[in-house]
Amino acid sequence: MPEVVLSAQNLVKHYPIRKGVLKRTVGQVKAVDGVTFDLHKGETLGIVGESGCGKSTLGRLLMRLEDPTSGSVAFQGEDWSGASGREMRRLRRNIQIVFQDPYTSLNPRMTVGDIVGEPFEIHPDVVPKGGRRKRVQELLDLVGLNPEHINRYPHQFSGGQRQRIGIARGIALNPSVLICDEPVSALDVSVQAQVVNLMEKLQDELGLAYVFIAHDLSVVRHISDRVGVMYLGRMAELGEEDEVYSRPTHPYTQALLSAVPVPDPTLRGKREQIVLVGDVPSPANPPSGCRFHTRCWKAQDRCTTEEPQLVLRPDGHGEHLSACHFAEARAVVETVDVSDVQPDLRFSTTDVADIPGVDDGPDGVVEERSDVLHDDADRAPQDITRLVDEQPDDHRTP
Numbered sequence: 001m002p003e004v005v006l007s008a009q010n011l012v013k014h015y016p017i018r019k020g021v022l023k024r025t026v027g028q029v030k031a032v033d034g035v036t037f038d039l040h041k042g043e044t045l046g047i048v049g050e051s052g053c054g055k056s057t058l059g060r061l062l063m064r065l066e067d068p069t070s071g072s073v074a075f076q077g078e079d080w081s082g083a084s085g086r087e088m089r090r091l092r093r094n095i096q097i098v099f100q101d102p103y104t105s106l107n108p109r110m111t112v113g114d115i116v117g118e119p120f121e122i123h124p125d126v127v128p129k130g131g132r133r134k135r136v137q138e139l140l141d142l143v144g145l146n147p148e149h150i151n152r153y154p155h156q157f158s159g160g161q162r163q164r165i166g167i168a169r170g171i172a173l174n175p176s177v178l179i180c181d182e183p184v185s186a187l188d189v190s191v192q193a194q195v196v197n198l199m200e201k202l203q204d205e206l207g208l209a210y211v212f213i214a215h216d217l218s219v220v221r222h223i224s225d226r227v228g229v230m231y232l233g234r235m236a237e238l239g240e241e242d243e244v245y246s247r248p249t250h251p252y253t254q255a256l257l258s259a260v261p262v263p264d265p266t267l268r269g270k271r272e273q274i275v276l277v278g279d280v281p282s283p284a285n286p287p288s289g290c291r292f293h294t295r296c297w298k299a300q301d302r303c304t305t306e307e308p309q310l311v312l313r314p315d316g317h318g319e320h321l322s323a324c325h326f327a328e329a330r331a332v333v334e335t336v337d338v339s340d341v342q343p344d345l346r347f348s349t350t351d352v353a354d355i356p357g358v359d360d361g362p363d364g365v366v367e368e369r370s371d372v373l374h375d376d377a378d379r380a381p382q383d384i385t386r387l388v389d390e391q392p393d394d395h396r397t398p
């Protein structure tokens, strides 16, 4: 087992709920409520779960963008908790983040060169001032962008290309860990595949470890070595990708997996679908005992009073971590492991950015338009016209 680079111990983040003119605290949103795991060098740990279960909060805690209410994060065995400003900067260099939305996470008034090179302003010792432009161009090349586009602005790029810019910035300081919060969720499916392929390539070349947060279970299975399933601020199940997907023992994981679209048409309709009743309870007032008991078809009296611990439980083949009193393996997805045996077709396309002289191409333009039409309802009108009118120049200069 490779060395542990990042370790979360019982991480908790509660946000106060304030009401009235006096802004008195009337409760706490328990966004993350006791999460423990290790991340090993060079591995990808996928984090899945429904919206609101605390994935993004966990990502911010791991990077120390926010202080935890309690619990700790250690980088290579070094606890961040008491770190001073200077130590914190040094530690933070090793853990970087890539956000979901390539439209809002890049400053529209900065050039790509300034965006990718900005981390060098904060950590000037990484690259001497004279060498920064060259280093930024190398980074652009590494992520499949034309280094000559260093003076362009974010709006001149497609969504996929912008996410490449975000990744170039994320790896600028040579981190050991990249926290990726839904890095491909806002992209068209074909572009998602290119960005995922790029991330895998960078991982191989740079030895990066990823915490890959997403709600798309197929994407997570494709990229992850291990997977953690979150429910209401806690980890319900955690194991090797194959253990969680082929032998899930937690009823919540089984329900999530039963809702994944089946790519093989001959299997469609044959698989049992587990339909969860009820809404996700409020994280301000999570159910007693097992948090999942209000929606679990296996729940018994014990579940309402006694909280199940995340411990190794038999899965019919070996054992892996599961937080259910009545953990029991149940095959839900009949398809074979998509990452080894039967490739998920979405990811088998050649990454066009790897072919010299070709960039994201027409995909970028199509995607730009569809994003503008569907997702950007609250963007200022002049921005929309600008985005539609100024199609990105996607072609690398030969």
Ligand SMILES: Nc1ncnc2c1ncn2[C@@H]1O[C@H](COP(=O)(O)OP(=O)(O)O)[C@@H](O)[C@H]1O
Binding pocket: 015, 029, 030, 031, 049, 050, 051, 052, 053, 054, 055, 056, 057, 058, 283
């Ligand atoms: N800064 C904040 N202040 C108050 N509540 C927050 C804050 N950030 C997140 N939350 C709440 O914490 C819960 C988890 O949010 P989040 O981590 O964004 O979940 P996810 O990324 O899984 O969708 C949600 O109920 C959300 O409303």
Ligand code: SF4
Binding pocket: 250, 251, 252, 290, 291, 292, 293, 294, 296, 297, 298, 299, 300, 303, 308, 323, 324, 325, 326, 327
């Ligand atoms: S502990 Fe009980 S309620 Fe929770 S998942 Fe297991 S069976 Fe369901």
Ligand SMILES: [Mg+2]
Binding pocket: 055, 056, 057
């Ligand atoms: Mg989120």
